[in-house]
Amino acid sequence: MQALWSPATMQNLGLLYALEPALKRTYSTVEERRDAAMRHLSYFNTNPYMGGFVLGFVARLEESSDDSRIEKLKKAMGAALAAVGDASVWGSLQPACAGFAALAAVIAWSMDFAWAALVCAVLYLLLFNIPTLWIRWRGISMGYELGETLPIALQEWHWQNKARWIRRAGLACAVLAPAYLIVRESRFIGAYALIPAVAILAVVVLRRRGFSSAALYGLCFAAAVGFQGVILLP
Amino acid sequence: MYAGTGAALLSLDRTWIGQWMLSRPVILGTALGWVLGDLPVGWWIGLLFEALSLDAEPVGGVIPLNGTIATAATLLIALGGTRVPLAAAFPAGLAFGLLYRPVEEKIRRRRDAWTGQFASVLREGGSAPWGKAFTVSFLEEFAIAALVLTAGVAASSILLQFLWGWAPTIIRTGFEDALSATPLIAAGALISCLLRKDRLGK
Numbered sequence: 532m533q534a535l536w537s538p539a540t541m542q543n544l545g546l547l548y549a550l551e552p553a554l555k556r557t558y559s560t561v562e563e564r565r566d567a568a569m570r571h572l573s574y575f576n577t578n579p580y581m582g583g584f585v586l587g588f589v590a591r592l593e594e595s596s597d598d599s600r601i602e603k604l605k606k607a608m609g610a611a612l613a614a615v616g617d618a619s620v621w622g623s624l625q626p627a628c629a630g631f632a633a634l635a636a637v638i639a640w641s642m643d644f645a646w647a648a649l650v651c652a653v654l655y656l657l658l659f660n661i662p663t664l665w666i667r668w669r670g671i672s673m674g675y676e677l678g679e680t681l682p683i684a685l686q687e688w689h690w691q692n693k694a695r696w697i698r699r700a701g702l703a704c705a706v707l708a709p710a711y712l713i714v715r716e717s718r719f720i721g722a723y724a725l726i727p728a729v730a731i732l733a734v735v736v737l738r739r740r741g742f743s744s745a746a747l748y749g750l751c752f753a754a755a756v757g758f759q760g761v762i763l764l765p
Numbered sequence: 766m767y768a769g770t771g772a773a774l775l776s777l778d779r780t781w782i783g784q785w786m787l788s789r790p791v792i793l794g795t796a797l798g799w800v801l802g803d804l805p806v807g808w809w810i811g812l813l814f815e816a817l818s819l820d821a822e823p824v825g826g827v828i829p830l831n832g833t834i835a836t837a838a839t840l841l842i843a844l845g846g847t848r849v850p851l852a853a854a855f856p857a858g859l860a861f862g863l864l865y866r867p868v869e870e871k872i873r874r875r876r877d878a879w880t881g882q883f884a885s886v887l888r889e890g891g892s893a894p895w896g897k898a899f900t901v902s903f904l905e906e907f908a909i910a911a912l913v914l915t916a917g918v919a920a921s922s923i924l925l926q927f928l929w930g931w932a933p934t935i936i937r938t939g940f941e942d943a944l945s946a947t948p949l950i951a952a953g954a955l956i957s958c959l960l961r962k963d964r965l966g967k
Contacts, residue, residue, distance in 0.1 A: 533780040535902055537876035544879060548895060565887050572880050572887075579784060625786075626958045629815050632791060633955070636808070648808030652795040659786050702959040709952040727949055734953025735960065744817040744954045745830065745859055748943055751950065752856070755942035759935050 532582040541576035546586065553590035567593060570602060577609035578616020583667045585609050587674025588681055595678070604679070611682065615690050620663065623694040627701025628658045634704040637711055766915050768800050768845070772837035773910035779833060781903060790814035790832040797837060801844035806851070810843075811836050814862070816951035819958040828866045835862025837914050838921070847922035852940040853929045855947065857921055865913065872906055 532545040547568060558564045577585050588608055592601045636651030644650070677684050713727050734747060742750075775796070778788040786792060791811040798807010818832030839858025843851045879898050886894055929937065 533784070535876055535879055535898055536780055536873060537879065538870075538873055539877040540880045544883065544898070547883075547893070551893075561890070565890070568887055568893065569884065572884055622961075626819050626955060628786075629791065629812075629819070629955060630959065633812055633816075636812070648795045648798065648804050651808060651812065652792050655789070655791055656786060698959050702956065705952065705955045705959055709948070712948075730946070730949045731953045731956065734950050735957045738820075738954055738957035739961070743820050743830075744950055745863055747950045747953075748817075748856070748859060748947060751946040752939050752943035755946075756935055756939035759938055 532577075532579045540572070540574045542579070542582070543572055543575045546575050546582070546589070547571040549582075549586050550589060550593075553586075554593060557590075557593050566598075570598065571605075573602065575606065575609055577613045578620060580620050580663050580666055581612035581616035581670065583670025584612055584674040584681060584685075587671040587676070588678065589674075591675045591678040608681070612685075615685070619690055619694045619697075623697045623701070624659060624662065627697045627704070628655050630701035630703075630705035630708065631655075631658055634708040634711070637708045641711070641715055768797060769837070769841055769914035769918060770911050771800070772797060772833075772841070773907055773914050776833040776837070776910050777903070777907060781906070788833045790818060790836040793833055794836045794840060797840045798844070801840060803844050806844065807840055810839050810851075810855070810858075813947055813951045814839070814858075816955040816958075817859075817947075818862070819954060828869050830859075831862045831865040831869065833862075834865045834910070834913065835859055838862070838918050841914060841918045842922045842925060845918070845922060847926050849922055849925045850929060852937070852944045853925050855944050856940060857925055861913065861917070861921075868909060868913070872909060875905070876902055 532542050532549065534548075535544040536542055537544075550571060551568075554564050554567045558567055571589075585605065585608055589601070589605050592604060632651045632655040635654050636647045639647035639650045673684065674681055709727065709731060713724055737747060738744070772793060775793055776788045778785060789811075790813075791808070794811015794814065795804065795808045798804045798811070801807065814832040814836045818830045818835070821827055821829035835858045837858075838861035839851075839854045842849050842857055843854035849857075879902075883893055883898075886892070
């Protein structure tokens with residue numbers, strides 16, 4: 532869906548390419564197919580992992596609806612699914628997978644498991660791709676079967692709740708991974724173990740205030756140079 | 766060079782090939798580390814950039830830090846022919862990832878013209894030029910990524926090797942300390958990302 536992505540019209544061409552077989556089946560004349568294709572050259576955007584739903588939905592609309600409704604319904608569905616997909620995939624599943632994989636690899640590494648890196652990579656790929664591939668595939672048939680009742684069916688999936696639990700699980704792993712490292716592997720002992728914990732907390736606070744990770748890296752460098760400068764001052 | 770070209774090909778998974786997360790820093794870093802002969806370093810750098818690149822989501826027209834390019838550049842500089850210290854390679858890779866954003870935006874803007882071309886061809890009764898559009902766009906994006914990760918990285922490696930040898934101790938120690946602190950920044954960035962949405966989701 533995101534091949535040929537452009538800022539002006541976003542995913543219009545990707546959607547059109549995926550729709551072509553359905554348009555060929557629905558419209559018997561070249562003129563009708565051309566008019567249908569022209570309809571889908573306008574701006575369109577959605578979350579790529581939710582694109583299957585939109586694809587099936589639009590294919591169904593092309594068979595049953597009049598032209599004036601297709602454009603409006605397509606854009607509305609795309610926008611609604613974009614919100615769901617962005618919160619679920621980019622906002623929850625992807626960072627949670629990073630957290631799970633980091634914890635798994637940290638534990639594997641501390642057990643002298645030489646293939647810790649591979650554990651991390653495989654776990655990440657499985658945790659992300661199993662649900663998203665299922666959504667992408669199932670979405671096409673669901674979008675087609677349910678048509679305009681799709682939004683009602685999707686509400687029953689309680690996306691927000693599921694996304695919240697995925698984020699919480701990911702958060703637990705993201706906290707446990709450095710905690711495990713600090714306790715087991717760090718040179719810090721006793722109260723000094725709090726130092727990295729406080730540093731992580733400071734990063735969280737600064738990130739919430741708008742500092743990018745690159746800016747924080749720059750700050751660390753400046754602080755390290757400044758600190759050395761102070762120590763080295765006669 | 767082969768590693769750079771391979772990394773450029775894998776980077777296309779972000780929007781082209783399958784979006785199976787093969788281009789994510791943690792995956793690419795692990796693969797590149799294995800290819801370049803230091804799997805643990807590759808995985809570690811990949812994990813760091815995985816967390817650091819979660820600053821912004823690729824929603825709408827937003828182009829976040831390109832963690833793929835950053836990871837690949839860091840590992841190619843540190844583990845490639847010139848073997849620049851990781852403390853110097855990491856900020857260079859980070860710079861590559863940040864500087865690639867306007868390049869990516871230009872690549873995307875060039876595709877604005879395709880919709881107009883499709884409309885003209887269809888109006889004239891022709892077939893949509895899918896083959897041409899996909900081939901040109903794919904090769905363009907691949908070529909630019911490959912150029913950055915081969916020639917760009919090679920030039921940077923030579924420059925960094927010289928600069929690192931010339932830099933005063935205070936600067937080198939500064940970069941080494943900053944690299945030591947980066948896991949804490951990455952952990953904080955990941956936690957912040959997961960917390961942010963949790964707050965909004967309530």
